[in-house]
Amino acid sequence: MKLEIRCPFCESNHPIPLDFDLVYHCECGACYKVCSGNNIENSMVHIASEIWSDDELAFLMATESQFCDVVIERDFDRLINLKQELDENFLPRFCKYDEHGDLNLVWIKREN
Numbered sequence: 592m593k594l595e596i597r598c599p600f601c602e603s604n605h606p607i608p609l610d611f612d613l614v615y616h617c618e619c620g621a622c623y624k625v626c627s628g629n630n631i632e633n634s635m636v637h638i639a640s641e642i643w644s645d646d647e648l649a650f651l652m653a654t655e656s657q658f659c660d661v662v663i664e665r666d667f668d669r670l671i672n673l674k675q676e677l678d679e680n681f682l683p684r685f686c687k688y689d690e691h692g693d694l695n696l697v698w699i700k701r702e703n
């Protein structure tokens with residue numbers, strides 16, 4: 592059994608992210624990151640800063656329009672637990688995160 596995550600925008604599969612501090616990129620332009628449930632806003636800013644330059648971001652934040660699509664997958668920790676049961680070598684990095692908190696997978700894609 593192979594566990595993967597699926598991009599909600601283009602449906603391509605990716606390995607489960609191991610480094611929870613990194614923002615990952617999908618080939619369709621979406622970015623995703625693991626974040627703890629009590630820190631979603633900060634993580635969204637972190638992901639957005641990978642997609643847009645500071646100037647663009649400041650402009651976009653100032654306008655009220657919706658400029659990106661966001662998908663939040665809850666219960667990501669369940670997937671991590673399952674993965675750990677199947678693969679003893681699987682060692683996710685929990686550096687800044689409370690490992691007792693719930694984990695979410697946040698996807699952001701720039702609107703065309």
Ligand SMILES: [Zn+2]
Nearest residue numbers: 598601617619
């Ligand atoms: Zn994608």
